[in-house]
Amino acid sequence: MMTRMVRQPDTPLVRFARAYFASRIAAAASAVLLLLILAALCAPLLAPQNPYDLMALDIMDSRLAPGTRSGDGRMHYLMGTDEQGRDMLSAILYGLRISIAVGFASTAVALVIGLALGLLAGYAGGRVDSLIMRVADIQLSFPPILIALVLLAVSGPGVGKIIVALIAVQWAYYARTARSAALVERGKEYMEAAAGLGLSPARIVLRHLLPNCLPPLIVIAALQVASAISLEATLSFLGLGLPVTEPSLGLLISNGFQYLLSGTYWISFYPGLALLLTVAAINLVADQLRDVLNPRLQGV
């Protein structure tokens, strides 16, 4: 304590980092998540084989157990091969890429939409507020999987469509949180000061209200990335999500499902493990973010 007083005061970012990495589990989860994202980004460089280049596949190598070498000895299938002789490790790396991209993209767009609507509702109040919040309430009374099912059953599968469905599922959470944060902030003195200075409403909302509403939204967004990835995997597993040409982890698991009963476990198991690792790592990171960003728990 004494040394801290002599030193320069820490910047908020340093304080945040120190609090965040105080938990070893969170630090480990962050490292795992970072590795997974890097692996997904560099999939074309890391993968031993391009899993969607049919010329590269050898049908003679179909359903080989993990650790076997290919017939011609050129490939070493660390996680086995699927029905078409595709290296599962390569398929997982490419699948991870799609799963992570869909999860993050849908969350980012939903966050922006929900934030805009929530701030609008909280700042404007009145009719606008009750309309937006009524729609959000009604939507939140249905489970996410049902809303996604309705949208996808009507529109059919596709990358764009599943992203739209995931956005539709998520926006209400952000809108609600942003609204309640905006309501709290609206009554504070700095908002009055900003209004007293004669700033335009747009400037007040964007430069003053928005930054102060962000922390709870970041936590929710982090949690939502995990559930978006999980939901996308579920929908793809059910055959409602992504088309066969863009196999995410869920679709890989689904492809392996029919072989599971005959004891060929690895086609489903390893993509499942990758999915699990991703979702668990994101959840742990989000939990730690919540603990650090929540002022009531700070310093505990």
Add this chain to the structure above:
Amino acid sequence: MLIFLIRRLLQSVLVLLVMSLLVFAGVYAIGNPVDILISPDANQAERARIVAAFGLDQPLWRQYLLFLQNAAGGNLGRSFAFSTPALALILERFPATMELAVAAMLLSVGLGIPLGLLAGLKPRSLAGKTIMTVSVLGFSLPTFWVGLMLIMVFAVKLGWLPSSGRGETVDVFGVPLSFLTWDGLRHLLLPSLNLALFNIALVIRLTRAGAQEALQQDYVRFARAKGLSNGRIIGVHVLKNILIPIVTVLALQFGSLIAFAIVTETVFAWPGMGKLIIDSIRVLDRPVIVAYLMLIVTLFIVINLVVDVLYSLLDPRVRLGDSR
């Protein structure tokens, strides 16, 4: 109360209308409804009959009204795959889904409350910590993946339990039920456990929190002072007090169970409504899709309405007159 009910009913009707408009837009306005509603291998007479029945030669708004009129009368088209009325087909599968959901509910209470009590009473013990870690997994693991693992371990590796179907059923008042036969029970166990997983975790958390809070209360201290046995204090006094929130939350979760049954039924090939809708989407059996969506949304609206009303009856603090 009456005003609330009327308002809430109006809102429900509005949601249903929006929903029907969405489904209608998806099925009728995008693409050619003649191709969508009429099976490709229907003959000319059949084709003409359906065009007339759904008014496909009429303007769009009139088609929508006809669709609503037909839907209100329970006529949502005939399934291509089974050539029976779509609604009847779904209702036929309804008991299987309900059986699964009720079994999952019983498992969540039967496993969740004892485990939650254990974790709440002995939070520092190894058992308590293990239970809490497992309950975190119950929240974050994707349902379908857990289902696959259950099949892999208990059906494929160990061979203890069957992996798919309902097994032997017994007809009770014309409704086939699995849980009355040994074979059916064995078939029911894995799917219902899979479906219950999230709720087990939820009940564990609620019970643990409730138990820890209740132990601080004066009535527990008084009961101890009176010299009651530990078992009686926990089994009667504590349990009674923590049961109210658990029952409320579980009632709210029932609708979600039916929605999530889609996943579990697909994994375990359980012949319920959820498997039917997924199969129908795969073969583009659109009348069944439309009927299912309309039915499940109606069901949800009814569940939400009932829960809201019950809530106000159980808890006088919830005032419904000025809703939000």
